[in-house]
Amino acid sequence: MPFPPPGFFEAMAEAVETEPDRFRHLGIASLRLCVLVEHPSGPPTAYGLVLDGDDVLPLGQVEPSAFEPEVTVRGPEEVWAAMAADAAAHGAASGSQTLNALTLAGFPLAVEADDPLGRDKFFRYAQTLQELFDAAATRAAGAQNLGRPSVA
């Protein structure tokens, strides 16, 4: 199963736009997050996500060195895909498929940052990030089921 499904990160911004009360309630954030997807073959793909106040800005594919993330979450595509599938199936990540659970031991996903403060930001916005990923997974899955190419 490929990850990200079409429109996955864009669906986060859409969720914030269409459910402003839900995300505004979680509060402002400030983060440059890189999602690094390792494929079975070939180089990994990096996606940039910026949380800026109440806004979520998906930057699509990025060059990590140019994007300068505060924190990078890295892992195999199949792990990301399973996480998205679980969230889509349950409406929110369950069991050991939450972002925190997947990263806690450093595997199957790893949280990497040059600065421990950047690493700690991944925890500082744990609920916000979890709800964004949950919303993206459910929306992207819904769009695919409707046969639309993208939710964006």
Next chain:
Amino acid sequence: MTTTTRPTPAADQGYLDRLRQGKLDLRWLRETRSEWGVRARPSKVGLTLMDIAIGSYGEVPDRPPRRTMAPRGSDVDPEVPDLGYTINEKAEVWSDNVLELYEEAVARQWSATRDIPWRDLPELDPDLEHAVCQLATVLSEVEMVASDFPAKWLWRINHDFVEAKMFLCTQIMDEARHTEVFRKRALANGGGLGKASAVTERFLQLVLDAQSYDEGSALMHLLGEGIVLSLFRAGELVAPSAVEKRIFRLCMQDEARHVAYGTMHLRYRLERDPSLAEDFHAYLDRGEDIIAALFSTPEVVEPTAVLAAGGVAAASELGLAAANVVRTQVVEEYLARCARAGLDRRSRLRLPSALLEGTSAAVPMDGQSTGQA
């Protein structure tokens, strides 16, 4: 008991005459030294502390000339009394991220009553309920020290460092909520409160009895809360239901703010006075000794292991391996924060070195064996 008589300010006869004449024209304010015309512009989320840190109002003196509650930047009556602040050096409490952390704290408050889906708590196996409730007991016990400690020192901090004081106020509220949410969890699903240990209380005592804000902040913001943050991360992983997972994630967010303050505060402090490093090492030596003991108390270790294994039967093997990897992570994250603050603790570490050695091999590599839902 002795009482101190303070002089009552004499009434200004000239002003009383003007009052009688009905001259309420703010004339006395015209000579005020102020930045008339200052106009802070709100940024995207509203008017933040960062937005109003402009002109002289944004300048925080290293050593304020007065010890009063007069707002920093106001034109202060030279006869204001000394309010007796004892923390009058900016580096004692400041951190470069404190304005942002305050804004974030205020915007990210949540309610333990309304934001946790309490009605969704599932009936648990009694062993798991015992384990969750024991963990909740320990957390409900330790959280409040992080309210008590800043509260104890708050009134001693010079009012010119008001942004740092305001941040500490948010921490006091955060920790009250953490105490609340874990107490509520213990009482919400049939388990009730478990055991409180002497070892835990000894660490809390160390924080409360700290002889200086430096000492208490290093013990609490850096060491204690860093470990609690990692414990919240572990709690989220091993939580038996989505309800506890949400509790741990929301607490984790708050805790990471406190740790961010503690890390950057120590950095600010040491950058200005590197000679203090040895003092901080000594504070952390004492704290780590107690934390090391805490790592091997049944009140903390067993509930985490049982939850990680999904029950008592598998806890001895799977649970301990999982608990070990968590502890390794705890120590590494703590050492990284110390290094960021400018304090190399790796060579001084008193937490058990076994936690750093070869534990990952004992841990299931599929990431699926711990945590249930």
